[in-house]
Amino acid sequence: MGLREKIFLAFFSIVTLLLGVTLYYTNSQTTAFELARIVSELRKTQGRFEEKFESERKATLRLVDTITSDQKYRSFLQQVRDNYFSFAEEIGMDTKADLVFVVDDKLAVRGTFPLSKTQKAANKSEEGEEKIEEAEEKSEAGEGESEEAEGKPDDQDQGRDAHVAWVLDRVEEVHVDELLAEILESGKSVSRVLSFGDALMNTVNVPLKESLSDDYALGVVSVGFTINDAWVKQLLKDEGAEVNAIFHIDGKAVAANVSNYRRAALLKAALADSGAATDGTAFNFKGERYIMLKDAFAKAGRPAGYVFAASLDKAMAPFISLQWKIFVLGVVALIIGLVIMLGLANRIVHPIRLLVTGTKEVLDGNYDYKVEPQSSDEVGVLTRAFNDMTKGLQEKEQIRNLFGKYVHPSIVGDLLENPDNLKQGGTQRVQTLLFSDIAGFTTISEGMDAESLVAFLNEYLRAMADELAAYEGILDKYLGDGIMAFWGPPLTKGNHARLACNAALSMQNILEDMRKDWQARGLPPIHARIGLATGEVIVGNIGSERSQDYTCIGDTVNLASRLEGVNKVYGTRIMIDEATLEMTENHFRVRELDTVRVKGRDGGTRIFELIGFANDAEADPDDRLRRYADALALYRSGDFAAALKGFQSIDDDSAAAAMAGACQELINEPPENWDGIHAMTAK
Numbered sequence: 001m002g003l004r005e006k007i008f009l010a011f012f013s014i015v016t017l018l019l020g021v022t023l024y025y026t027n028s029q030t031t032a033f034e035l036a037r038i039v040s041e042l043r044k045t046q047g048r049f050e051e052k053f054e055s056e057r058k059a060t061l062r063l064v065d066t067i068t069s070d071q072k073y074r075s076f077l078q079q080v081r082d083n084y085f086s087f088a089e090e091i092g093m094d095t096k097a098d099l100v101f102v103v104d105d106k107l108a109v110r111g112t113f114p115l116s117k118t119q120k121a122a123n124k125s126e127e128g129e130e131k132i133e134e135a136e137e138k139s140e141a142g143e144g145e146s147e148e149a150e151g152k153p154d155d156q157d158q159g160r161d162a163h164v165a166w167v168l169d170r171v172e173e174v175h176v177d178e179l180l181a182e183i184l185e186s187g188k189s190v191s192r193v194l195s196f197g198d199a200l201m202n203t204v205n206v207p208l209k210e211s212l213s214d215d216y217a218l219g220v221v222s223v224g225f226t227i228n229d230a231w232v233k234q235l236l237k238d239e240g241a242e243v244n245a246i247f248h249i250d251g252k253a254v255a256a257n258v259s260n261y262r263r264a265a266l267l268k269a270a271l272a273d274s275g276a277a278t279d280g281t282a283f284n285f286k287g288e289r290y291i292m293l294k295d296a297f298a299k300a301g302r303p304a305g306y307v308f309a310a311s312l313d314k315a316m317a318p319f320i321s322l323q324w325k326i327f328v329l330g331v332v333a334l335i336i337g338l339v340i341m342l343g344l345a346n347r348i349v350h351p352i353r354l355l356v357t358g359t360k361e362v363l364d365g366n367y368d369y370k371v372e373p374q375s376s377d378e379v380g381v382l383t384r385a386f387n388d389m390t391k392g393l394q395e396k397e398q399i400r401n402l403f404g405k406y407v408h409p410s411i412v413g414d415l416l417e418n419p420d421n422l423k424q425g426g427t428q429r430v431q432t433l434l435f436s437d438i439a440g441f442t443t444i445s446e447g448m449d450a451e452s453l454v455a456f457l458n459e460y461l462r463a464m465a466d467e468l469a470a471y472e473g474i475l476d477k478y479l480g481d482g483i484m485a486f487w488g489p490p491l492t493k494g495n496h497a498r499l500a501c502n503a504a505l506s507m508q509n510i511l512e513d514m515r516k517d518w519q520a521r522g523l524p525p526i527h528a529r530i531g532l533a534t535g536e537v538i539v540g541n542i543g544s545e546r547s548q549d550y551t552c553i554g555d556t557v558n559l560a561s562r563l564e565g566v567n568k569v570y571g572t573r574i575m576i577d578e579a580t581l582e583m584t585e586n587h588f589r590v591r592e593l594d595t596v597r598v599k600g601r602d603g604g605t606r607i608f609e610l611i612g613f614a615n616d617a618e619a620d621p622d623d624r625l626r627r628y629a630d631a632l633a634l635y636r637s638g639d640f641a642a643a644l645k646g647f648q649s650i651d652d653d654s655a656a657a658a659m660a661g662a663c664q665e666l667i668n669e670p671p672e673n674w675d676g677i678h679a680m681t682a683k
Helices: 002-068 071-079 086-097 117-122 129-144 146-150 153-171 174-186 229-235 262-273 312-363 378-403 409-417 441-446 450-470 494-520 555-570 578-584 623-636 638-648 656-667
Strands: 099-106 110-115 190-195 201-206 219-227 243-249 252-256 281-285 288-296 305-309 426-438 473-481 481-486 528-543 549-551 574-577 588-597 606-613
Touching: 002 071, 002 086, 002 219, 002 243, 002 288, 002 305, 002 638, 086 099, 086 219, 099 153, 099 229, 110 153, 117 153, 129 174, 129 288, 153 174, 174 190, 201 252, 201 555, 229 243, 243 262, 252 262, 262 281, 262 288, 262 305, 288 312, 288 494, 305 312, 312 378, 378 588, 409 623, 409 638, 426 441, 426 494, 426 549, 426 555, 441 606, 450 473, 450 494, 450 578, 473 549, 481 494, 494 528, 494 549, 494 574, 494 578, 528 555, 555 574, 555 588, 555 606, 555 656, 574 578, 578 606, 588 623, 588 656, 623 638, 623 656, 638 656
Parallel strands: 528 574
Antiparallel strands: 099 110, 099 219, 190 201, 201 219, 243 252, 243 305, 281 288, 288 305, 426 481, 426 528, 473 481, 528 549, 574 606, 588 606
């Protein structure tokens, strides 16, 4: 993913996240606000409902108390104890109640007031209802036709008896019977919501007493107001359609301000929440969220209560519409912002891409590449800094190329990266040193003119230098026809002894191919001797302040130089010391030649001929290496005669011939104290 795409994606993600967080926050806050508002409205509705109940009860109680406390009625109560119909009718007319009935101290119904037309229609299936209506019609007709009314007194009595029977059935319900008995016993009024069959009424129940000071009652007057649709609508006339109020008995709606179908389904959904009546209880109705308050009427007889509910989704509708508008505006702003951001990203990315292209060119070695500044901002400053950097790299490369012809490029690179290394002094490190020389170069040079000799020598040295560089060797210097090179930290990162042996074998292999070419061209074939030694040396800048040489000095350097010369004694091409062999970890095929004491060193050094790689060794049909090792063991033990025979048994082997000669000398002049070390007299 490119930088432009990343900028584009980052802007898109940030704006989208901000838009989403904004919508989520506004929705959650609006929902919380509307929830609190709806709960507050439901509480107000509940308060008005309770106030209406109380106002009805207080007014009714005050009116009934006034009527029953009148001296005329108390005298009437003392004299007439079996017929209170006129008394109930007057109370009903004065209170405008839907139901009034009077019972005596035996709970026998002594008087009733007919139900209202609304209640009659709701309960028309009750027994005797038709008779009541007929009696009332006849009674009204009797006001104009007294003679006819007087001639039919039984019809009115029958209607009244039917109504009394209806009320009696309700009085005999357990909860009504218990309430009336409680009032007779206590002599105190009780106001309560009661269920009368399928009707729900707000009732006031007042005891009848002969004297106001009596603590007992002769009967009870019950006045009831039906809780019906009209009552609920009157209650909620100022609420509009927001609050849905449903009063119920046994889970069946008996009064509500919604349609019959909707009230049943809404009540079922609300009552499906079996939790306690708590403020803000939520439920779903046809996928719509509702908030409700609910409560139950205590001692109402059958399970009864009410539910006040309001739709949260309807209340949220204006805010949801506003949120969609915000969303659309946000999307439009996002698109406009993306277009603007795309243009800005192109202005930023284009010069950066030019810098990326320039960086690739520099990595490929093209230090002449320049990037034209596109602006004066930070990217422009970076572009100018890049051009300054390439100029510096170009100068360093020129220095590297120039001095690389005189000093190894790795050394030049290290000095350019670490200028402090230019200081005089050295560091003691373990290094592997290589010395090589052309065998019989003096004789070769005598047969060639100077120009041809230099060209011939340069061809040889160029090939050897390439092989050294291929194996990370540091070409220290040319010593006429000889070469000095070294391996080791910090310029060599790998196993420097193994790399040095690889380079030595590769040098001999390439030299063998070059001899064939030289012979074809009429040039003398040359052979080279190589000596390798590993040990501690001092590496660093050696010389004066005017002239320094990054080189190695120390005993290991001298040993490597001596081993190159010792090849002449044993007729070998590559000779290594024991430390080099140990560091190669048996990676090569070698033959131990002898233990020698070279000039400049007191102790003996085990020397080995480097033959090739361990994995490409071929079986020796004459087993010469084993026979050489056996003869060397006899030689070191001082059995020179046996060792002589062993070495002489190996044909066409320069090293074996040299050791046979050494054995013969020791036989002719036996040493006094033989230590197995062959002292070298020449360098």
